[in-house]
Amino acid sequence: MEKIVHKLAHVMEHIQPYVAYKVGPVEITDTVVTTWIVMIVLFAVIFFFTRGLSEKPTTKRQHIIEMIVGFIVDLIDSILGKQGRKYLPLIGTLFIFILFLNLSWFIPTLKPPTMDLSTTAAFAVTTIIIVQLIGIKKKGIVGYVKHFFEPVPFLFPLNVLEELVKPFSLALRLFGNMFGEEMVVTILFIILPLFLPVPIQVLGVLMGTIQAMVFTMLPVIYIASFIHGH
Amino acid sequence: MAGLAFIGVGLAIGLAALGSALGQGNASRGAMEGIARQPESSGDIRTTLILALAFMEALTLFSFVIAILLWTKIG
Numbered sequence: 371m372e373k374i375v376h377k378l379a380h381v382m383e384h385i386q387p388y389v390a391y392k393v394g395p396v397e398i399t400d401t402v403v404t405t406w407i408v409m410i411v412l413f414a415v416i417f418f419f420t421r422g423l424s425e426k427p428t429t430k431r432q433h434i435i436e437m438i439v440g441f442i443v444d445l446i447d448s449i450l451g452k453q454g455r456k457y458l459p460l461i462g463t464l465f466i467f468i469l470f471l472n473l474s475w476f477i478p479t480l481k482p483p484t485m486d487l488s489t490t491a492a493f494a495v496t497t498i499i500i501v502q503l504i505g506i507k508k509k510g511i512v513g514y515v516k517h518f519f520e521p522v523p524f525l526f527p528l529n530v531l532e533e534l535v536k537p538f539s540l541a542l543r544l545f546g547n548m549f550g551e552e553m554v555v556t557i558l559f560i561i562l563p564l565f566l567p568v569p570i571q572v573l574g575v576l577m578g579t580i581q582a583m584v585f586t587m588l589p590v591i592y593i594a595s596f597i598h599g600h
Numbered sequence: 601m602a603g604l605a606f607i608g609v610g611l612a613i614g615l616a617a618l619g620s621a622l623g624q625g626n627a628s629r630g631a632m633e634g635i636a637r638q639p640e641s642s643g644d645i646r647t648t649l650i651l652a653l654a655f656m657e658a659l660t661l662f663s664f665v666i667a668i669l670l671w672t673k674i675g
Contacts, residue, residue: 448643
């Protein structure tokens with residue numbers, strides 16, 4: 371019992387990001403290293419799947435890639451309609467990249483970079499900035515400023531707060547899910563290493579996919595609120 | 601005193617989980633009834649349900665983050 375408590379106390383230190391290399395004054399954490407590995411894997415996979423595309427799918431590879439693209443297109447179409455198709459590169463990249471990051475623990479010794487708040491915060495802030503820029507482009511500067519004073523000018527602080535909270539909730543949702551799931555697996559692994567963590571890990575695959583989907587759906591909904599109004 | 605702090609951490613995550621579990625249960629029940637009544641609209645309902653669940657889940661996760669912050673403070 372004493373041993374388990376001692377181990378539990380060190381769980382946090384194992385799960386938190388650590389400095390892998392130091393280049394001059396810049397500290398490179400394992401999060402960055404893992405992200406680069408995932409990017410290389412992603413590039414190789416996409417490169418393999420997009421060779422020899424034809425108008426009518428003939429190869430198995432093309433069927434698989436068309437299924438994935440079709441899924442994302444359906445997702446955008448169901449919320450934004452046909453005019454949302456031009457956001458496909460942004461939304462699709464978010465989905466595929468976050469999905470691969472979430473499932474990067476398939477490669478032994480790697481842990482998902484989305485377990486680090488820095489990664490999810492970077493995703494959330496850049497996404498929200500792009501969404502705001504799309505909003506400005508759609509409504510014009512005047513219309514964009516005006517939407518803060520709707521429906522009554524009295525609600526201005528609340529509207530500003532709503533926009534400011536978006537990146538926080540996006541970042542914390544992804545971080546909390548991945549971190550919590552990994553922590554449960556680690557603690558179960560300490561208590562009983564055999565078989566016990568497996569069901570939670572199966573759940574983790576499901577969770578990683580759903581979280582990637584949610585993280586891509588929310589920007590679409592934010593864009594939709596700019597296009598259609600509240 | 602440290603014992604009380606641990607109880608506080610447990611309550612923070614436990615009460616939040618209780619609330620969002622009730623909410624998620626309600627939402628899932630509504631969605632299932634909707635699908636049972638109109639199976640052809642199951643696609644739309646599923647998408648909306650997942651989004652709604654994610655919003656409710658976020659509340660628990662906020663308190664999870666707060667609980668971890670508290671826990672590391674006790675140390």
